[in-house]
Amino acid sequence: xxxxxxxxxxxxxxxxxxxxxxxxxxxxxxxxxxxxxxxxxxxxxxxxxxxxxxxxxxxxxxxxxxxxxxxxxxxxxxxxxxxxxxxxxxxxxxxxxxxxxxxxxxxxxxxxxxxxxxxxxxxxxxxxxxxxxxxxxxxxxxxxxxxxxxxxxxxxxxxxxxxxxxxxxxxxxxxxxxxxxxxxxxxxxxxxxxxxxxxxxxxxxxxxxxxxxxxxxxxxxxxxxxxxxxxxxxxxxxxxxxxxxxxxxxxxxxxxxxxxxxxxx
Amino acid sequence: xxxxxxxxxxxxxxxxxxxxxxxxxxxxxxxxxxxxxxxxxxxxxxxxxxxxxxxxxxxxxxxxxxxxxxxxxxxxxxxxxxxxxxxxxxxxxxxxxxxxxxxxxxxxxxxxxxxxxxxxxxxxxxxxxxxxxxxxxxxxxxxxxxxxxxxxxxxxxxxxxxxxxxxxxxxxxxxxxxxxxxxxxxxxxxxxxxxxxxxxxxxxxxxxxxxxxxxxxxxxxxxxxxxxxxxxxxxxxxxxxxxxxxxxxxxxxxxxxxxxxxxxxxxxxxxxxxxxxxxxxxxxxxxxxxxxxxxxxxxxxxxxxxxxxxxxxxxxxxxxxxxxxxxxxxxxxxxxxxxxxxxxxxxxxxxxxxxxxxxxxxxxxxxxxxxxxxxxxxxxxxxxxxxxxxxxxxxxxxxxxxxx
Ligand SMILES: Cc1cc2nc3c(=O)[nH]c(=O)nc-3n(C[C@H](O)[C@H](O)[C@H](O)COP(=O)(O)OP(=O)(O)OC[C@H]3O[C@@H](n4cnc5c(N)ncnc54)[C@H](O)[C@@H]3O)c2cc1C
Numbered sequence: 128x129x130x131x132x133x134x135x136x137x138x139x140x141x142x143x144x145x146x147x148x149x150x151x152x153x154x155x156x157x158x159x160x161x162x163x164x165x166x167x168x169x170x171x172x173x174x175x176x177x178x179x180x181x182x183x184x185x186x187x188x189x190x191x192x193x194x195x196x197x198x199x200x201x202x203x204x205x206x207x208x209x210x211x212x213x214x215x216x217x218x219x220x221x222x223x224x225x226x227x228x229x230x231x232x233x234x235x236x237x238x239x240x241x242x243x244x245x246x247x248x249x250x251x252x253x254x255x256x257x258x259x260x261x262x263x264x265x266x267x268x269x270x271x272x273x274x275x276x277x278x279x280x281x282x283x284x285x286x287x288x289x290x291x292x293x294x295x296x297x298x299x300x301x302x303x304x305x306x307x308x309x310x311x312x313x314x315x316x317x318x319x320x321x322x323x324x325x326x327x328x329x330x331x332x333x334x335x336x337x338x339x340x341x342x343x344x345x346x347x348x349x350x351x352x353x354x355x356x357x358x359x360x361x362x363x364x365x366x367x368x369x370x371x372x373x374x375x376x377x378x379x380x381x382x383x384x385x386x387x388x389x390x391x392x
Numbered sequence: 393x394x395x396x397x398x399x400x401x402x403x404x405x406x407x408x409x410x411x412x413x414x415x416x417x418x419x420x421x422x423x424x425x426x427x428x429x430x431x432x433x434x435x436x437x438x439x440x441x442x443x444x445x446x447x448x449x450x451x452x453x454x455x456x457x458x459x460x461x462x463x464x465x466x467x468x469x470x471x472x473x474x475x476x477x478x479x480x481x482x483x484x485x486x487x488x489x490x491x492x493x494x495x496x497x498x499x500x501x502x503x504x505x506x507x508x509x510x511x512x513x514x515x516x517x518x519x520x521x522x523x524x525x526x527x528x529x530x531x532x533x534x535x536x537x538x539x540x541x542x543x544x545x546x547x548x549x550x551x552x553x554x555x556x557x558x559x560x561x562x563x564x565x566x567x568x569x570x571x572x573x574x575x576x577x578x579x580x581x582x583x584x585x586x587x588x589x590x591x592x593x594x595x596x597x598x599x600x601x602x603x604x605x606x607x608x609x610x611x612x613x614x615x616x617x618x619x620x621x622x623x624x625x626x627x628x629x630x631x632x633x634x635x636x637x638x639x640x641x642x643x644x645x646x647x648x649x650x651x652x653x654x655x656x657x658x659x660x661x662x663x664x665x666x667x668x669x670x671x672x673x674x675x676x677x678x679x680x681x682x683x684x685x686x687x688x689x690x691x692x693x694x695x696x697x698x699x700x701x702x703x704x705x706x707x708x709x710x711x712x713x714x715x716x717x718x719x720x721x722x723x724x725x726x727x728x729x730x731x732x733x734x735x736x737x738x739x740x741x742x743x744x745x746x747x748x749x750x751x752x753x754x755x756x757x758x759x760x761x762x763x764x765x766x767x768x769x770x771x772x773x774x775x776x777x778x779x780x781x782x783x784x785x786x787x788x789x790x791x792x793x794x795x796x
Contacts, residue, residue, distance in 0.1 A: 200405060315413040318406065318444030318457030325402040 128182040128277060131233050132172040133244040134165035134201055136194035141249055154250060156193040161200055164245025168306045170313040171275055172243045173205050178277045183207045187232050189225060191218040202324035203316035212333040216346040223351040224344060226259035231338040233264060241282060242303040246271050261303035269298045271307040406459055407466050413443055419474050424759045427601035430594060432557045436478060441512020446485055450494050455507035461637060461703040465644035465696060472648030476766035477602025479645040484553035487638035489516030489562045492630050493581060495709045496622035501581060505560055517558035519549035519608060520631055527779045530573030534610060536565035541617045545610040555606030556591045558584055564627050579627035581619045588613030599765035637702045638774050640727040643695040643734035646770045647688060649763060650741040654684045656759045657745035677748055684741045691734040698726040725787060728780035735770035735777060742767045
């Protein structure tokens with residue numbers, strides 16, 4: 128089975144800073160990291176590949192050059208191939224444009240049976256890149272997966288709902304699976320993996336010239352939706368207080384504190 | 393740039409992934425209490441070995457990760473933040489057992505011993521110190537008498553880190569008593585399951601509790617000739633070369649310990665309120681924190697700079713090149729200097745952290761008490777700081793202050 132995993136390089140800081148001038152989020156990738164759900168997507172892909180010794184896992188990231196450490200880390204974790212499609216236009220692409228570029232990358236890789244992606248990224252929080260990619264590729268799709276396994280020509284995908292019930296889906300390949308936070312905890316790259324990730328030619332560097340999309344379809348101008356503005360939602364301030372000591376004393380302190388605030392009657 | 397000082401992307405990634413591993417898998421299983429057990433911590437060592445932390449310096453063709461001395465420094469720095477006992481386990485294994493086998497071993501020795509050591513399936517140790525030979529290591533008495541194509545080892549080694557669990561040991565013994573350290577000491581690779589090898593006792597130490605320290609008796613232990621490491625009579629050079637690198641990476645461990653103490657003090661100073669204010673708002677506390685952080689930064693630069701020299705030094709030896717005397721001395725001196733600087737800095741920083749934390753600095757369970765017990769060891773092992781000063785001082789007195 129040939130597996131492609133789409134992983135975005137996102138800012139290390141989850142707190143989105145909003146530009147006063149443009150009202151748009153400021154993306155600072157000098158301190159970046161692998162998107163957490165992308166990391167889980169890779170773990171899911173690596174586990175899937177264990178079930179079929181002939182499979183190959185290719186990690187793909189689109190973005191600016193700064194995304195390189197994310198592709199290297201994917202290699203360090205065990206991806207067989209790592210492809211960085213780097214172009215400033217891709218950095219500014221959102222939603223549909225990104226999906227087009229990713230779908231084109233998958234087509235260029237050739238012969239991909241399964242695409243795995245995180246259900247969303249921490250920076251854009253859009254959640255539609257995976258589904259859009261599946262639509263563009265004509266792949267079947269399963270979203271918010273908890274686990275995936277090979278079953279003949281199909282994948283068996285399990286998802287867990289908020290209420291705790293699990294759904295099992297039989298998904299014919301080629302398909303796209305987006306993984307949610309319940310998917311298996313990602314592994315840590317070993318020292319051997321780190322070394323291998325920096326071997327000469329370990330990383331494949333592509334440009335948009337390698338894709339079958341025209342530059343007009345990419346970049347901020349190609350977005351299907353526009354982001355009007357981003358503003359903080361005022362949240363009630365929370366307080367934490369920790370009571371130290373013996374259980375009985377802490378219980379008493381807690382009761383006194385709740386009483387004094389009129390929260391116990 | 394003429395003077396570049398930054399980590400390679402490979403090393404940056406190693407530090408990041410290592411931190412992730414240690415914070416998620418190891419730190420939660422270590423508390424700050426006194427580690428009462430005398431048992432070697434296999435529960436922590438096994439996942440560390442699977443992660444590839446037991447062979448970082450050695451190139452992949454022998455099963456290692458090829459991350460070199462800088463990678464090894466990063467490893468000990470990060471490990472020591474979590475537990476100095478663990479960094480000692482890895483240090484005794486890698487720096488003074490694995491390294492000399494890689495640097496001086498024959499192709500057969502390297503192929504046989506390095507892969508299982510790198511995987512951490514075999515644990516390594518280094519046995520030089522004896523009851524009458526501590527600082528005066530040249531005075532070792534363990535005898536290796538030739539008998540046909542074997543050597544018969546008799547004698548006692550003490551303070552052998554990992555000694556009770558080691559599979560493979562680098563042992564220094566006297567092959568020619570008349571020559572002593574000048575041509576009469578030979579290094580041997582010894583398997584602990586051979587007859588005549590016995591662990592006779594274990595130390596009960598104040599600090600680095602997770603690192604076990606054993607006494608070993610050799611009683612007619614037969615070592616085949618092919619297990620001589622390096623040339624017969626050159627065992628002292630083998631040991632000293634290993635210690636040259638070892639000291640610089642010990643310094644990296646001290647930096648990790650000091651950083652941990654600083655972090656504990658910062659957290660505490662921000663959380664602890666007295667007279668209605670976090671104590672971190674007081675200038676005296678801030679000055680202490682500033683000094684701690686300044687001292688750590690200085691030691692860190694000097695140590696990684698020295699590790700670059702060690703890296704080059706070891707590359708030359710591994711490639712079978714002749715290392716110039718001047719370069720060898722420079723590396724020895726640098727590593728002795730950073731060992732002194734970093735170990736004493738760590739002890740001072742830990743003491744300042746203790747001051748900042750008041751009673752909780754001395755109480756079990758807050759981390760700094762453990763740091764106070766753990767930090768002094770780096771001033772003693774791999775040659776006491778006094779001995780390092782003695783060697784540096786003798787050279788400086790003769791040659792004057794030296795340039796780069
Ligand atoms: C936890 C631990 C782990 C160790 N692990 C190992 C190991 O794995 N393998 C191994 O071979 N050894 C190991 N050692 C031994 C260590 O290297 C020695 O303890 C060290 O070299 C000092 O020797 P000593 O303890 O016999 O002290 P001594 O040599 O007796 O020294 C006592 C004091 O006298 C000072 N002194 C001695 N001579 C002079 C001099 N000429 N001038 C000025 N001052 C002097 C010393 O600096 C020291 O302060 C370990 C020790 C410890 C504590």
